[in-house]
Amino acid sequence: MVQRITHAVTPHSHDTAGKTDTALETSSRGMRVLAVSFAVLMVTAAVQAVIVAASGSVALLGDTLHNLADALTAVPLAIAFSLGRRAATRRYTYGYGRAEDLAGIVIVALIAVSAALAGYEAVTRLLDPQEIRAVGWVAGAALIGFAGNEWVARYRIKVGKEIGSAALVADGLHARTDGFTSLAVLLGAGGAALGLPLADPVVGLLITVAICFVLRDAAREIYRRLMDAVDPALVDAAERILTSVNGVRRVGSVRLRWIGHALHAEVEILVPHDMSVITAHGVAVEAEHRLIHELPRLRAATVHTDPDGPADADHHATLTTHRPH
Template identity: 30%
Template sequence: MVTSSPDKSAQLMRMATYASTGVALVLILTKTIAWMMTDSVSLLATLIDSCLDAAASILNLLAVRHALEPADKQHRFGHGKAESLAGLGQSTFIAGSALFLCFEAIGRMSHPQPLDAVSVGIGVMLFSILATLGLVFFQQYVIRQSGSTAIKADHLHYKTDLIVNAAVILALILASYGWPGFDPVFAIAIAGYIFFSAWEIAREALDLLMDRELPNERRTRIKEIVHAHPQTRGIHDLRTRKSGMTEFIQLHLELDGDLTLMQAHAIADDVENRILAEFPGAEVIIHEDPHELIEPRPEFLP
């Protein structure tokens, strides 16, 4: 549920993209140094992930900037789908990194190697966890305020990083006191989790690009708002979708057939304002129909 005005949401979204890009670049630098010192393949895994984080965050930054541009003559519905395209791009990056990591870890399992400077690696991973935690909490706040799909994708990515970083610390400790093969085993497990994250991001992005209906509870609430108006007689052909931060709602409003055009228009305006009170920033289109009119309707549209 979006709780902020469009202007505040836009400002928070921009700040979130700057923050995620900055964190990713700092972590790349620290993890590169740690990996060169330890030669840990699980640490290499999280370094690769951070590189992709940076690429994805830069892509997000550009996509959010474009998505926030107002509608124009060529894009009457705005540019919100740029966010979904960014999410789809992120999922591709993430899946590619997981595949590379699997090959690297399998090779290391065949030839286990002792690790060096384990304490440095652990220290860097603890720093990574703290930096990522701060970013994740900020992104969570931005998502509550804006409902941004691009920030949700970035947030999910960085949440998986927390698990990845904790797993790397455990792998480093186990490998230093036992079998070096723990390192690539944990790397493969991390790769599996990264694949899962990529699918989650891709699924949400595809839903938005394919104009999937809003969740059932939101559609039900729209119907409740319409039926609560004392002068409405029903609703049909409710169609909904989301693009970026904007929800699109269109419906056929059933009214008494003997109303004048001005009266019907006034009722439709009142219903629209009631919907906007609970769905701020939405684009609402209402078509008025006489309740007595019988016309063919698509079976899938209630």
């Protein structure tokens, strides 16, 4: 009985060892993705650099630099994943998971720079077309660049969605923009082989437009994460889970937010007003337990219990003036 009463006055915040292990595993998966993609892109850039030296292709040089920059975006993300493993402190009470969002801002900025550079190079070549030597080798290098970037993009986006990392998804989209740049080099080389020197800059401008669309998607993803947006379907699922808990009459507010690639929840449930404190606490604990184990990637939940009734009672009257309207 003493243990039950003691537990009744503790906050209803539930963070299981299993969820902690899962969080560490998702960070480990993220680090593996970064390591593998870094290696693939560095090899791709190295192969292209050799062909740049032999062909003198300015377009391929730009593509090589883009691939090198894309590989280096793994650095801020790796730092973010490492920081995310650190324990919460009295200053950073929610931990360091939001470092991923800061890394996402850096990645969006790099996509914007890629778009600007691609556009600049396309306009420059449009005004002053350049002859390309060893067209076949340039085309081969462009294919290697496109294949490497697209493979990395799919890998990053897939794992990023699975572990809930918006920054890793944005980094995958960044890799895809560099793949588009490689495709522009390939099409430009094909045009040069057909005696159409303006094909390279024209295609480059079209690819710049495509990169801008990718930039929009990545920026929107990071903006929503910074603004604590979540998929409304997650809120619906949380409400269904809470409603199914025995003893819960109604569900009040449900707030979800991403901290890194883990979800945190703050919810309100209403229970019968004549229910004992210990029984109401048991309902809250069960609600926490169900949420954490049934809502994907939810690491911690705080459940606030309110009495439902009597009809003429206002249990929050003293807080009315302190709540936003």
